Amino acid sequence: MDMISREFRLADLGISDELMRMVVQSDGSPTDKDTQVVQRSLLKYTDDLRLLDLEARKQSGCQEEVEDGVLYDKRVAEHRVFACRSITAAWRRIPLELWDVIFSMYMEAWNSTPTTERLAYPPGVVMLISQWWRSIITDIPSLWANLWISSMINYPKNSIQDCELVIPNHRFSGLLSHLDRIGSHPWSLALTANQPNTILDIPLEETTLRPFRECLHHSAFASLNKLSAFYGLQGLSVTASFPSVLSVLLVTQRLVTQDTIQFPNVKQAVVLNAVTYFYFPPSLLPWTQLTHLHLEFFHMGAFVISYVLFTCRSLQQASFKTYEEWPATSYPHTYALPIGETGTRPLSDLTINGITKPFQDEYPAFAKISFPCLSTIRYAGDELFPVHQANRHLVGGLRCLQMTTWLSNSGARSILEFFPSLTELHAPIEAQQLTSVSEYLALSLQQPTFPSLKILVLKGCHPRNTSDDLDLLRLHYLQPTNFIFLTSPPPTSSSTDLSTSTRPRRLEHFSFHVFVGSETPQTTISLFKQELDAFLRPHAEAWGTQLSVDVSRTEPPPEWEPRHWDEGLIDHIEDIAGLKL
Structure with missing residues (x-):
């Protein structure tokens, strides 16, 4: 040694x-x-x-x-x-x-693991090597900033790659008394279980188990600021209260309504994998004081959005995702909206995935509130982002819209006319729609009443299981009419006498990303990217527009997850819940 x-x-x-x-x-x-x-x-x-x-x-x-x-x-x-x-x-x-010590033991323990992968497993895993190592690492208070407790004896390595210290519960003996002895209490706690309804039990001795919910009453956890429960929420006491917790991540399929777990001071909450909204007891979270919220349910409808946005008076960022949309009639009367409440909400960032008509119905809640700070909406649906005329006051100040709906001439017209303050638009587009959309933009940029659009991000998509040859890509995209708003001559020096209100406007930034078939050769991709850049860049420079072009085989999912709300509170979402849109 x-x-x-x-x-x-x-x-x-x-x-x-x-x-x-x-x-x-x-x-x-x-x-x-x-x-x-x-x-x-x-x-x-x-x-x-x-x-x-x-x-x-x-x-x-x-x-x-x-x-x-x-x-x-x-x-x-x-x-x-x-x-x-x-x-x-x-x-x-x-x-x-x-x-x-880490280099002498940790590296030896993972000698068969490729060097490039070793960073994924923090030094805390070394606790499993020997009693000698555990006695060293548990005496260092600085290592107890974050604590991960698992009921899985053979837990997957990728589930612990971001944790500072991992303690399988079958090695939890004496931990609480030890924390008291060294005066070091964890700031963050993560719980996980093999099955959705597993009750976590901690072995205190070789043959004695102590219910995990009893351990959580211990004063060692009084300083918790962040709590993550992966199918381990049933292991908490039904009467537990966590007054110091400000951020909570709950991954669970069903919460019984008689649970009385309390997070009275939580500001940021993420709830994943719940079956439906009415299996989630309203009393669990202090809705009125939440500032950040992500809800992901298997069944959810636009009514849930209206209820949450109306109830959460302090909400700044909100995200909703569902796999099957339900109508409002599917929800119990316990979620009836309060009568008589009105006012503004500080919501500035909203993500909606799987709910096709979030603002199209005329819900009474939307007539009573407004979102003057709402500047960004990300929307994944099968049609253009729909807004009922009566709800126009909710999104009138929108500045950024990101959507997965295919953009067309009529779609671009509807969006830019409905959102006069829009400065940034992200959307996919088919090659055959490029000309009509481009012509509309070219004409609109010459109108003094045109919205103040400054950033345009378009994604040209192709079937992923086909192959595109170079001539086909040229035919689809290397046509001046496809980008006439950019390829048309810019104002000349003779037009400098035009007033600002009549001078043609320009885009500050234009990004175009082509996604080709999965079998397209890399040489074709590289060559077409060079030709596309050479085709557009002179025109962009003449207009003073920043240009970004790219070509790739597969489209990466948009980064729409509510990341880093609280120093990585929900960094595990991608692995556990597949939140990528």
């Missing part, structure tokens, strides 16, 4: 003084300069490792001393790459004296 520890001391890895300085620092996240240093060092160390790997292959079968020397250098280089990757990791802020 001592030999291994000396062999992999951090100071012996040959990393730069700048990197060593970042290891010692523990007073905040790495700066932009630190990140650049790490990136440069990582490129160098990775290249060194590649060369040593080639050398090791050449020396295979040579004299034992020569071969051992090359292998030793390769292992040092391997650890050097790991150190470089680890320095900017979320769990890196640990006492310097523990780094050598």
Whole structure:
């Protein structure tokens, strides 16, 4: 053990003084300069490792001393790459004296894991190696910022990749008393279970189990600021209260209405995988004080949106997702709206996925409230974002609209006329619609009453299981009429006497991304991207418009998840709930 520890001391890895300085620092996240240093060092160390790997292959079968020397250098280089990757990791802020222990035991434990993947598993996993290591790591209070408790003995590695410390509940013996002894209480707690309705039990002794809900009454959890429960909410006491929790993530299929779990001061909430809205007791969350909310139910309708937006008086960001839309008649009377309440709401950002007509029906709630700060809407539906004329006051000040509905001439006209304040529009478009939409934009930009559209992002999509040859792509896209709002001559110097109100307007930024068939050769993609850029860039520069073009095989899902509301509160959503639209 001592030999291994000396062999992999951090100071012996040959990393730069700048990197060593970042290891010692523990007073905040790495700066932009630190990140650049790490990136440069990582490129160098990775290249060194590649060369040593080639050398090791050449020396295979040579004299034992020569071969051992090359292998030793390769292992040092391997650890050097790991150190470089680890320095900017979320769990890196640990006492310097523990780094050598991490390299001596952690690397040995995962020797069969490729170096590029080792960063995914934080040092907390080393607790499973030996009692000696656990006795060290549990005596370091700085490691107890976040705590993950799992009822899964054979839990998947990818479920713990973002956690600072992982304690399987079958190794939980004496943890609470130990936390009291060292005076270190977790700031964040995550609970997970094998099955949706599993009751988490903590083994205190070899043959004794203690219900997990009893542990949560312990004073050690009084300082919790963030709580995540993955199918483990039933393990909480039905009378539990968490007054210090400000952010909560609940992944559960059904909550019985008699549960009296309380989060009286929660500001940010994420609820995933619930069956329907009326299986979610209204008393669970303090709706009126929530500032950020994401609801994902298997069955949900526009009525839920109206109820939530009306009830949540402090809501700033809201996101809704459903897999099957239900009408308002499907909901019980317990969700009746309060009578007589009116006023404005501070909502500024709204995402809707799976509900086709969120504002088209004339709900009484919408007549009583308004959203003067609502500036961004992301909408995934089969038709244009629909708004009932009576609800126009809700979205009149909208500045950014992102949608998955195919854009057409009539669609562009409806959107830009209905939202006079719109400055940014994102939409997919078919190649055959480019000309008509472009002609409408070209004519509209010459009108003094045209909305103040400044940013236009279009996505030209093709079937993913077909192949597009270069001539076909040229025919579809490299036509001046497709982008006449950009390819038409800009105002000349002779038109400088035109007043500002009559001078043709321009787009500040135009982005065009073509998604081709899945079998399209990479050479075709690269060549077409060059031709598309060469075709559009001179016109964009003449107009003073920033241009961005790209071509790829598959369309990445839009990043519509409500990320980083609370330092990664819902970073696990993608893996657990597949929130990508």
